Amino acid sequence: MWAIVPIKRFAEAKQRLAPLLSPAQRAGLARHMAEGVLTELGRLHWLDGVLVVSAEAGLSNLVRRLCFEPFDDAGAGLNAALDAAGARLAGRGIDETVIVHADLPLFHAGALEHAAALHRRGGARRMTIVTDLRGGGTNVRFCRPAAAVSAHYGEGSAARHRAAAQAAGLAVETVTLRELSFDCDTPDDLRMAYGNRLPGSAAFGAHRAPSAA
Template sequence: MVTALIPVKNTSQAKQRLAPVLAAAERAGLARAMLRDVLGAVTHARSIDQIFVVAENDEVAGICAEYGVSILQETANRGYNHAVAAGVKALSPFQGDLSAVILPSDIPLLTAWEVDQLVAEAQGRLVRIAPSRDGMGTNGLFLSPAHAIPSQFGLNSARRHQHVTEQSGIPCECVVLPGLAFDIDTPNDLRDFRALRSDTIAGGFLRQSHIFSSSFEFERVQP
């Protein structure tokens, strides 16, 4: 059995690094749109048996309900690794035969096929890392079993995940998947996403909001 865990920061506080180019309401709307893209991909992945969004409150409950996804509520928002740990702990009664895949909510180009590739043909103990575009971050983490290693998300997380896995004596694999690798954190990411003209919910939101209009300047500062 494979469970997908998707930690979600409160959308009102999401994407602070985009503050120089997007207003708070725009960042919140983008965060919700990207979550819909991710849930759409994961719910269509053949390899996933159950999906949980890990969130501090029920702010995204409506979106989860659209996709038939349950929420695991944290008692407090203490960061990404804490959210992952809380999600894995909630699954503890099933850990003996349970694998987990941890995915962020800001990868709108993710496809169901990529999710299936991340968890494909896993036999026995295994950690599989899907790095971000710069090779430094971790945009997907497959754990078999779910408690194989503690997550190491943050600066240089791909290298740290690999190190912890090797120290644990667990086989480690790296898979490069372009949609999974493409997160939106910075104005440069947003510029690259604009150039793709993707048929995603996030892309549609940005176009409908006129954020990607011809007059849009990435250097603008919002009040």
């Protein structure tokens, strides 16, 4: 199984947090979360590889150090970039992928391993969707065969992924796991994840986010 991790340019990320954070703080937050997710993925030795789909030059050193593979998104948009990344892996005969978003402040390797165990219980044609806490978004998506379903990210993506998978004859399971379902899109999300330790403060220098209560 390969992981595919789409990461927006840090300077363009987290626009919905503009009422609370400066542009530099938003970029710092995006970097903090992305580096945390990639570092945790590097602990999972059962992954055959990690494809990082991004045009963010600031990630190159970490991607190289972790021996991950970069894939330039070419400004094509999230869904087109993910489909292109999936096609690259499918062309190598890779038949199973997990797409992991990089704005998950509570993400850790053990949580993804638990989700992978749930996914492996299924048959040869299966999709497992880990939604956001609101149930509408797709934070993590396992798919076997890897190229069976196109990417349908955006508002209400979980329902669209489920419908597309069912139309392709895949069994679908939808789960919520706090460490994978908690993303950071709104000021309330930010406060829940970090409290007063906001990007740019001395306390925000730690590489990992605190665990939620």
